[in-house]
Amino acid sequence: MSSILSIRNLRGGYSEVDILNGLDLDLAPAEILVVAGTNGAGKSTLAKAVLGLLPRLSGTVSLAGDDITRLPVEARARAGIGYVPQVSNVFPSLSITENLAVVEGVTGQKARIEEMFVLFPALAARRRSRAGSLSGGERQQLAFARALMTRPRVVVLDEPTAALSPALVEESFARIASLAATGAAVLLIEQRARQALAIAHRGAILDGGRVAMSGSAETLLADDRAAALYLGQQH
Amino acid sequence: MISFAELALNGIVSGLVIGLAALAVTLVFGIARFANAATGDVMTLGAYAALSGAGLTGSLVLGGLFGAAAGAVVGLIGYWLVFRKLGGRSSVAALLASIGVAFMIRAVMGVAFGHGQKVFPMPMVRPWRILDIRVHPNDVNLCAVVLVTLAIVFAILHLTPIGRQMRAVADDPSLARVSGISPQKVMMALWALAGAVSGVAGTVVGIKTVVSPEMGWELLLPAFAAAILGGIGHAGGAIVAGIALGIVQEVATPFVGFTYKIALSFVVLLAVLLVRPKGLFGTVAGAR
Numbered sequence: 001m002s003s004i005l006s007i008r009n010l011r012g013g014y015s016e017v018d019i020l021n022g023l024d025l026d027l028a029p030a031e032i033l034v035v036a037g038t039n040g041a042g043k044s045t046l047a048k049a050v051l052g053l054l055p056r057l058s059g060t061v062s063l064a065g066d067d068i069t070r071l072p073v074e075a076r077a078r079a080g081i082g083y084v085p086q087v088s089n090v091f092p093s094l095s096i097t098e099n100l101a102v103v104e105g106v107t108g109q110k111a112r113i114e115e116m117f118v119l120f121p122a123l124a125a126r127r128r129s130r131a132g133s134l135s136g137g138e139r140q141q142l143a144f145a146r147a148l149m150t151r152p153r154v155v156v157l158d159e160p161t162a163a164l165s166p167a168l169v170e171e172s173f174a175r176i177a178s179l180a181a182t183g184a185a186v187l188l189i190e191q192r193a194r195q196a197l198a199i200a201h202r203g204a205i206l207d208g209g210r211v212a213m214s215g216s217a218e219t220l221l222a223d224d225r226a227a228a229l230y231l232g233q234q235h
Numbered sequence: 236m237i238s239f240a241e242l243a244l245n246g247i248v249s250g251l252v253i254g255l256a257a258l259a260v261t262l263v264f265g266i267a268r269f270a271n272a273a274t275g276d277v278m279t280l281g282a283y284a285a286l287s288g289a290g291l292t293g294s295l296v297l298g299g300l301f302g303a304a305a306g307a308v309v310g311l312i313g314y315w316l317v318f319r320k321l322g323g324r325s326s327v328a329a330l331l332a333s334i335g336v337a338f339m340i341r342a343v344m345g346v347a348f349g350h351g352q353k354v355f356p357m358p359m360v361r362p363w364r365i366l367d368i369r370v371h372p373n374d375v376n377l378c379a380v381v382l383v384t385l386a387i388v389f390a391i392l393h394l395t396p397i398g399r400q401m402r403a404v405a406d407d408p409s410l411a412r413v414s415g416i417s418p419q420k421v422m423m424a425l426w427a428l429a430g431a432v433s434g435v436a437g438t439v440v441g442i443k444t445v446v447s448p449e450m451g452w453e454l455l456l457p458a459f460a461a462a463i464l465g466g467i468g469h470a471g472g473a474i475v476a477g478i479a480l481g482i483v484q485e486v487a488t489p490f491v492g493f494t495y496k497i498a499l500s501f502v503v504l505l506a507v508l509l510v511r512p513k514g515l516f517g518t519v520a521g522a523r
């Protein structure tokens with residue numbers, strides 16, 4: 001299998017304690033992979049490890065076959081990993097346009113910004129507004145657009161629907177589904193595992209800093225043990 | 236007899252200088268996240284460089300550019316040798332290190348230029364009388380220099396890619412990195428810019444008063460006070476607060492006397508910290 005993102009035996013954490021305990025994960029090109037798990041399972045920590053934000057890390061992270069484990073954060077971003085963090089995902093004092101223009105490693109910057117405005121029309125109408133003045137939904141669109149500026153090969157989304165009102169959740173999942181259609185592989189961290197698996201190809205469930213279960217989205221949704229332990233009540 | 240209007244006018248000049256120094260403080264605070272106590276002594280160094288530059292070239296303007304360049308170079312050296320290595324440590328460590336850098340610069344200035352006071356060779360010009368207020372052409376020129384410097388700094392911050400990146404790092408350093416922004420590049424731009432601003436501020440103080448190894452250190456407290464009053468990390472706030480502080484200091488001088496006017500900064504500093512810690516223009520507690 002030729003993975004775009006490949007994670008092998010990842011261990012590490014914020015201090016001496018390991019949060020990730022030997023984690024393996026593969027992401028195929030244009031695939032949506034849901035990473036689920038209870039609060040504190042290490043989902044955000046995994047995202048930080050992929051981006052290079054974790055203070056202590058061993059194991060390997062490869063992007064399209066290249067080992068990027070030792071690359072600094074900004075170099076990984078430019079190499080083609082987009083990231084929408086769980087919190088603080090825009091620059092509040094910069095305008096919408098500035099939030100997009102500030103991204104480094106974008107070829108054809110002006111045109112790319114316009115492409116983002118076509119993709120996210122709500123942003124185009126307010127391009128001079130400070131990002132800090134945006135609503136939750138607009139802010140998330142801006143965070144997506146910022147992460148997509150470099151035409152990333154992999155996008156890591158950390159609980160993108162957590163801060164949204166229920167009415168916006170469906171819309172957000174639809175947008176995520178369309179990301180994969182642009183060719184980017186999506187690592188989608190979600191608490192709303194059922195809804196997320198509905199738009200995903202595969203899923204992995206984290207427990208204690210390693211992958212406890214994984215499989216195709218259909219398999220996981222049909223699995224009684226996954227349902228009982230991790231996916232919560234069926235709505 | 237010196238009228239209140241003239242005192243206030245003087246206050247605007249010294250306030251603009253305090254504002255420039257506060258701008259240097261607030262830029263470093265917003266982006267490198269510590270109170271840089273070496274700001275005042277980089278001003279001193281800028282003043283001496285400007286004095287030497289003016290002596291060599293016979294031009295005050297070129298001298299001022301020397302001052303700005305020297306400030307930028309020392310800012311970069313300080314970053315490269317000291318503050319870069321403290322990145323990720325507590326801001327107290329960086330503050331203490333900056334006090335050390337301040338003493339070193341001051342000592343070197345004392346050895347290199349002596350401890351006596353020096354003055355810029357300024358032509359004597361008769362003051363203008365406008366509505367019975369004496370206005371010194373030199374003061375007008377100095378105001379113009381400060382305003383042009385401010386315009387350049389704001390243009391860099393708001394109209395250039397590196398300025399945009401500096402503001403992004405001030406907003407959120409880790410989001411900046413995941414957006415591909417190199418922290419080192421931004422830090423070098425920051426230290427060069429803050430150093431150049433300090434160098435210009437020192438030159439203006441030197442022209443307005445005298446040049447001595449202690450001049451910048453004495454301006455540090457008003458600069459900190461203005462930076463905090465303006466909302467720490469808020470560039471425009473630093474300027475407005477600096478001007479306000481300068482006017483208050485000058486207008487109060489007849490009442491409190493020359494020696495105590497500096498203490499006013501301290502009173503303002505304490506009052507702001509107690510009453511409105513985020514300053515006049517700050518929106519969020521902490522660095523922004």
Ligand SMILES: Nc1ncnc2c1ncn2[C@@H]1O[C@H](COP(=O)(O)OP(=O)(O)O)[C@@H](O)[C@H]1O
Nearest residue numbers: 014015019037038039040041042043044045046
């Ligand atoms: N910045 C941090 N410093 C120290 N520990 C952290 C930090 N962030 C998270 N942790 C710890 O790491 C563990 C996993 O957290 P996280 O990856 O955020 O979980 P999840 O995103 O799955 O809810 C938790 O025990 C949490 O307390």
Ligand SMILES: [Mg+2]
Nearest residue numbers: 043044086159
């Ligand atoms: Mg999380």
